[in-house]
Amino acid sequence: MNLEKVIFGFFIVLAATLNFGFFIGDIERPELHSVYELAAALVVSLIATALKFGDRTQIGAIHLSTSLVADLQLIAAAITWGVAEHITGVGMTAHVTSSVVSLSGGALFANIVSVIILIVETVMLRR
C-alpha cells in the first residue's frame, strides 16, 4: 500500500462526493444547498488539483485538466453566489440558486470523469 496513492484517491473521491452532496436537492430551493458544502467542495477540489501538478504522463494530464474544469465551475458558482448576495443584493432567488447549482452540476460531471480515470488507472495497474 502506498500512502501517496491513498491520499490521492481520497481527495479525488472526496471532491466528487462533496460536490454531489451540494448538487443534490431541488434545484431552485436555496435552503437545500448549504454554502458550507459548496466551500468544502471548492477547497477539496483545489487540493485535488494541486495533487495532480507535475505529472507528465498522458493520464496525469487528463487528470489535471478535469480537475481544472471542476475548479473553474465551482469558482464560477461561488462568484455567482457572492455577486447575488453582496453586490447586486437580489439574494438567493430561484433563478440565482438554480444557476449556482447547475454550475456545480457541471463540476460534478468533471469530478465523475476524474473518478472514472482513477478507476481506469487502477484497473490498468498490474502491480
Next chain:
Amino acid sequence: MNSAFFLVLRRMRAPIIGLIVIYAISIIGLTLVPGVDAEGRVAPPLSFFHAFYFVSYTATTIGFGEIPGAFSDAQRLWVTVCIYLTVVGWSYSVITLIALLQDKGFQNTLTANRFVRRVRRLKAPFYIVCGCGETGNLIARTFDRINQAFVVLEKDELRVEELDLQDFKTDTPALAADASRPDNLLLAGLKHPKCRGVLAITNDEQANLAIAIAVRLLNPGIPIIARARTASTMANMASFGTDHIINPFERFADHLALAVAAPERFRLIELLTSLPESPTPKPHRPPRGHWILCGYGHFGHAVADRLRDTGITLTIIDPAAKDADQQFVGDGTEAITLRQAGIETASGIVAGSDNDVNNLSIAVTASEIKPELFVVTRQNHAANSALFTAYGADFTVLPSRIVAQECIAILTAPLLARFLERLHSLDENHCRQLVERLHAECGGLTPAVWDIRLNAAEAPAAWRALMHNRSIRLGHLLPDGADRSRRQPAVPLLVERGPDCHLLPGDDFPLQAGDQLLMASPLRAQRDLELTLKNANELDFVLTGRENSGSLLGRLLAAR
C-alpha cells in the same frame, strides 16, 4: 510547456496544498464566529465573501483593518490565529520557490532550455564546435570575425562562462555538456536543417571518436572535422568515413619536411592556410644536414619519419622511448647530453617533448652551445606563448593553432584544398612571386581565402549578366566599387569549371556562369567583391563606370 515548468509545479505541490488548507480553515472559521454591531449587540458572522476578502488581505500582510465593520472579541481571537497560520503558509511557499530557483538541477534545466531555444532560432547556417579549449577558442574567435554562426558544446563549465565573457558580435549559444553523448549533440542542433558541419576538436581522443561516429549515424549528410593524435584513432575515424581528420603532429611534420624541401612553396601554403588577417609568419629556412630530435612520442615519430624522407639524418634523444638512440643519458635539457649527441656538427634541433618547460630548456641550452643552430620548439599550451615569443625559436609548433588553422581553411574555402593539391606543379620561383604579390596586396597581414560560385544563390548579379551572354573577364570584376581607377587588393587563385581547374587565372580569363572562384584578399575586399557580384547596380558600375539607379525611370532615360 517545458520541463522547467513541470518541475516548478511538482516542487510547489506541498506549499500550494498547505496554503489552500490554511485559507479554508481561516475562512470557514470566520464564517462561524459571531460578530458585533455598532450598539454592541451580537451580529451574524461574516459571509463567505467578506471572510475571503478579509483573509486575502490579511494573509498577504496587507492589512486594511477590520472590514466591513469593527470585529467582536471572538472574531479578533480567531483572526489572531489566522494571521500566524497564513504568514507561515506564505513564507513556506516563498522559501520553497526561492530554494527551487537556486537549485543546481533546476538551473541546469533552465540553461539547457534556453540553449535549445536559441539553437532552434538560428537562421544562418552554423557549425557545431565540440570542445572549446585552446583550439576551440581560436576557431570561435575566427568564426566570429568572419561572421560565421556556430554553437559551442564544452564539458568544462568554467570555459563556457569564459566564452560568455568574450563579447562576440554574433549571438553564440554555448552549453556546458559532454559532447560525446549523442543527446547533447542533438540539443546542439545536429539535426537542425541549417547545421553545416561538426568540429570534433576536444582534447579527448575517445570523445572525438564518439562524436564522429554519432554524427555519421545521426546525420550522415553533414561533414565532420575531427582531431586525432594517434594513428589508430585516425584509421578508426577514416573507417566510417570521417570527412577530414586532422592530426596536428603529422601536419606539422609535413610542413617541416616541406619547408626543408621547398621553402617557397611551404611559405605560400603557410600564408594561405593561416588565420585571416593575422600578422604574416616570418619565413622559415630549415637547413639540411644532421638534426637532433628530443622527445620521441607521437610528435617525434611523425617528425622523424618526414624529415628522414628529405634526406636529413637524425639523432634521437628520449630516455623513455625504446626505439630512440639509447646511449644518451638525460632528455636533452642538459648541455652534456646535447654534446654527446653531436650538437657541434648538427644543423638543427627539434625540442619536441610534451613538456613546455623542458622544450624551452632544451632550446635555450642548444642555442647557448651553438647560436646558429636552427631550433624548432613544440609549444603545448597557448598560455606559454609569452615565453616562446621571448625565446624566439626559428620555428614554433603550437598544435592547437595548427588544428584551428586547418579547420578554418577547410570550412571557409573548400576549394583551397584543390588549389593546394595542384600546387606542386608550380616551381619555387613562381611560388615566391605569388607570395610577394600576396604580401603587396594584403599589406603585411595574411589574406582571407574564400570562394564563391557564380550561380543564382551566391552571386545573382554576375550570374544574370553571364546568362544574358554578357562577356565578363576576370579582370573586369576587380576595379574598386568606390573608385574605378583603383583595383581591389585581391588575387584570384583558382577557377573551377566542372571537372577542370584553372590555376592562377589571369585578368583576361573569360568567366562563365557556374564557375567557382577561389580568391585571396583582405576581409574588406572580400566583402566589397561579394557585394559587387550580388548587386546588379554595383556590378554595372564596376564593369562600365556608369552610375545606374536601377529604377524603371532611370532605365527608360538611359534607353533614350
